[in-house]
Amino acid sequence: MANRVVLGNANGEYGLYVSQKDDNVLSPNKQLSFDSRAFNGLPVHAFGEGTLDAPSGGASDRSSGALSYAAGSLGFAPLFAVRYSFAGDISNGKATKVYSLSSMFSSEAVNDVNGQTEVETGYIELKNGGVSAVATTSAITITNRYGGRTVQIFSSNTSSNVPTVVTNQGAQLIKYAYIIFGVEDFTGGQGL
Amino acid sequence: MSQTYNIFYTDSTKAIEWVTNGLCTDEMISDQADAGLAHMQLELDEFNICENHYVNDAANGVVEYSALSPSVSAASIAIDATSTITNIPAGTTIVVERGRETISTITMDSDESLTLTGTMAGLYNFTFSKAKYYSATTSITVQAQS
Numbered sequence: 001m002a003n004r005v006v007l008g009n010a011n012g013e014y015g016l017y018v019s020q021k022d023d024n025v026l027s028p029n030k031q032l033s034f035d036s037r038a039f040n041g042l043p044v045h046a047f048g049e050g051t052l053d054a055p056s057g058g059a060s061d062r063s064s065g066a067l068s069y070a071a072g073s074l075g076f077a078p079l080f081a082v083r084y085s086f087a088g089d090i091s092n093g094k095a096t097k098v099y100s101l102s103s104m105f106s107s108e109a110v111n112d113v114n115g116q117t118e119v120e121t122g123y124i125e126l127k128n129g130g131v132s133a134v135a136t137t138s139a140i141t142i143t144n145r146y147g148g149r150t151v152q153i154f155s156s157n158t159s160s161n162v163p164t165v166v167t168n169q170g171a172q173l174i175k176y177a178y179i180i181f182g183v184e185d186f187t188g189g190q191g192l
Numbered sequence: 193m194s195q196t197y198n199i200f201y202t203d204s205t206k207a208i209e210w211v212t213n214g215l216c217t218d219e220m221i222s223d224q225a226d227a228g229l230a231h232m233q234l235e236l237d238e239f240n241i242c243e244n245h246y247v248n249d250a251a252n253g254v255v256e257y258s259a260l261s262p263s264v265s266a267a268s269i270a271i272d273a274t275s276t277i278t279n280i281p282a283g284t285t286i287v288v289e290r291g292r293e294t295i296s297t298i299t300m301d302s303d304e305s306l307t308l309t310g311t312m313a314g315l316y317n318f319t320f321s322k323a324k325y326y327s328a329t330t331s332i333t334v335q336a337q338s
Contacts, residue, residue: 048214050197051243053207065200065224067214093238139220164294173243178214 013037045078045182046070052144054171060105060128060147066139069180073138079181080135081192082142084174095175101191103130103145121162122155131174133191140180146172194235199247199254203230205323206247208254246324260284260320260328268333269310275332277318278305284322290314310334 002024006017010026015036019025025032032038046069055062069078083098090096104127111122128147133140148171151163185191198216201208209229221231232251245254266275280286284300291314300306308316313336321327 046215048212050210050212050214051208052210062210064210064212065216065220067212068217068220070215087243140214166294 042079043182044179045074046180047178049175049177052142052174052176054168054173055128055144055147056168056171058150058152058167060126060150061143061145063141063143064176066136066141067178068139074182075137076184077137077189078135079183079185079187079192080133080140080178081181082131082133082140082176082178084131084176087173087175090175098177099131101131101133103132104128105145119158120155121153121158123151123153123163125163126150126152131176133178134189135180135185135191140178142176142178144172144174144176146174148172194237197234197236199232199234200224200229201232201247202228203251206249207323208246244326255324257324257326260322260325262318262320262328262330264330264332267331268335270335271310271313271337274307274309276305276307277330280304280306280320281322281325284320284325287319287321289317289319308332313337 002019002022004019004021004023004025006025008014010017016034017025017032017036018034019028020030020033023030048067050064052062052064082101083095085095085098089098106127108125109122110125111120113120126147127149128145130145131143132145133142147168149166149169151166153162153165156162195213197211197213198221199208200210216231224231230251232247234254244257246257247253248255260281261279262277263279264275264277266273269275280300282300282302282304286298286300286306287294288296288298290312298306310332311334313334315331315333317329317331319327319329
């Protein structure tokens, strides 16, 4: 039987070494089963890519459906990584720029009243941007929050000095890619 | 190398809403249907094809947008002179901007042409957009009186 386990000095370096069956750990002919000098990567459980069109019709966002992991439920919420690009970032089918998850939202309500003429206009201006993702035990959902700028007038007794109504001005389509790792999330749901 | 892509689209307009090569369960497809999105699968070499495309009437392929090609009779006119933009399909939305200010939004009727009279000097930008067409822009300069 070959020596298969060393905890200590092997060939001048201290560590834990395990060889494959019938392979001598002190002079291995095959890749070691475990080598404490090696940096272990994260096991990939599932991955995919796609497109989410720009939010429209005044919506602030657009979500994918729940994209299942090939092997079903993991029993824990997994670590994940999502990156995205805009359409203009794609050249010959490859992304030249990618962005990490982040999102912003602003809402400003304005009530403009002229005390002398009693002319009154109330409107709300919404701005949305970014991408977010939620990974559960069995599926990931990605949301395009690039809804752009929307101005809605909620009250007005004048036709002059009224802001222009806009809907999803500057909203953007995104192209996304995701990886689900076979380890439990340790980022508080933020992903890598 | 081609892959199977799941395409979710609005059946009435054939507009593609989102695309994935990830695993789509029957339950998720049903949920999307409840949200108003139809589903089809396509073998594609690259998923970029879904951008600027819509689903065909038979729901078995995608079609690239057509080009909007508005034609301007005069790109520069004097005050009170006119310029006509033709070859605009009915239903096209036209946003007129002077500088950064949006001054008008028009929906093209069956005339398919727009005659404009220069009443104030400046550079006027026109953006044309219509479903299933690439957007197009053009501009007209109204010269200041010398």
